[in-house]
Amino acid sequence: MEIVFLRVEIDGRPPTAEALWHPALVNYGHFTALQVRNGRTRGLGLHLARLDAANRELFGAGLDGDLVRERVRHALADDARDASVRVVAYRPEDRGAASLLVAVLPPAPPPSGWQSLKPVPYERPVAHVxxxxxxxxxxxxxxxxxxxxxxxxxxxxxxxxAEGGVTNIGFFDGSSVLWPDAPSLGGVTMALLEDRLPAAGIGSRHGPVRLADLPAYRSVFVANSRGLAPVGRIGDVILPVDDDFARTLSEVYEAVPWDPI
Known part of the structure; x- marks a missing residue:
C-alpha cells in the first residue's frame, strides 16, 4: 500500500537527509497518532499525556504539551485542516532533548463493516508504550x-x-464492556469510551479474556483513532453483532468533543 505524505517536519522544519538518518535507522522512539478534522482532534489531552509519559520512560524527561501542539499546528499549516497526523519522538545521540517528527497524511476514513481477526500468539514488547x-x-x-x-x-x-494489531478490543456481555487486562496499549479511544459508557447505562471493566470464552459474548468490537468497528469473526469463530449495542456505542463515541490543537 502506497503511503502518501502531505508534509513531514522535524522540529518544525523540512527534514534534511542528515536529520532523517537517525529515525530511519535507529529503532527507538515513541509516537501517537491522531485524526484531525477542521484543526481539532478527539482526546488531545490523552495524546499529550501519552507522549509525556513515554518520553519520561524512554528518555528520562517530560515532553511539553504546548510544544507538541505548536509543532502539529505548524505542520498542518493552513492547507491541511483534515488529516491523519503522527507525532514521533526520538533522541539523536548528540542531543539532550527529544526531537519531534510530525508526519501529515490524508485523513483516514472510519472503518466500514465488521472486522475479521486472526488470533496469533504474540505480545508486543513493552506493550504499554x-x-x-x-x-x-x-x-x-x-x-x-x-x-x-x-x-x-x-x-x-x-x-x-491482549489487543488487536493496531487496536484495543472490547467484549460486551450484555451489561458491560470487558477490556482485556493482558499487557497491551491503553488506547486513547478506549479511554474516551471508558469515561462515557456508564452514563449510557453500560458498565466498563478490565479482566482476563480467553479465546475459549468467545461464544459467551453478545458483541465484540475494536477501537482506535480511526473509530469503532464490530468484530464478526475471530479465527474460525463467527461472532454475533448486537445492533442495539453497536448503535449505542457509536452514539457514545460520536458525542466525544473535538479539541482544538
Whole structure:
C-alpha cells in the first residue's frame, strides 16, 4: 500500500537527509497518532499525556504539551485542516532533548463493516508504550491479510487475549464492556469510551479474556483513532453483532468533543 505524505517536519522544519538518518535507522522512539478534522482532534489531552509519559520512560524527561501542539499546528499549516497526523519522538545521540517528527497524511476514513481477526500468539514488547518497534505485529498482520483477515488479535501462548494489531478490543456481555487486562496499549479511544459508557447505562471493566470464552459474548468490537468497528469473526469463530449495542456505542463515541490543537 502506497503511503502518501502531505508534509513531514522535524522540529518544525523540512527534514534534511542528515536529520532523517537517525529515525530511519535507529529503532527507538515513541509516537501517537491522531485524526484531525477542521484543526481539532478527539482526546488531545490523552495524546499529550501519552507522549509525556513515554518520553519520561524512554528518555528520562517530560515532553511539553504546548510544544507538541505548536509543532502539529505548524505542520498542518493552513492547507491541511483534515488529516491523519503522527507525532514521533526520538533522541539523536548528540542531543539532550527529544526531537519531534510530525508526519501529515490524508485523513483516514472510519472503518466500514465488521472486522475479521486472526488470533496469533504474540505480545508486543513493552506493550504499554506506543513505540516505533512494530515489526512483530506488522509481520503477523501481513500474513493475516494474505489469509483473508482484516487484522490480527494478539494473544498470550495460552490464548489470553491482549489487543488487536493496531487496536484495543472490547467484549460486551450484555451489561458491560470487558477490556482485556493482558499487557497491551491503553488506547486513547478506549479511554474516551471508558469515561462515557456508564452514563449510557453500560458498565466498563478490565479482566482476563480467553479465546475459549468467545461464544459467551453478545458483541465484540475494536477501537482506535480511526473509530469503532464490530468484530464478526475471530479465527474460525463467527461472532454475533448486537445492533442495539453497536448503535449505542457509536452514539457514545460520536458525542466525544473535538479539541482544538
Amino acid at each position: 506506543k513505540h516505533v518497534g512494530g515489526f512483530g505485529q506488522l509481520y503477523h498482520r501481513k500474513v493475516a491479510e494474505r489469509e483473508g483477515f482484516d487484522d490480527v488479535l494478539l494473544t498470550g501462548p495460552d490464548g489470553t487475549v
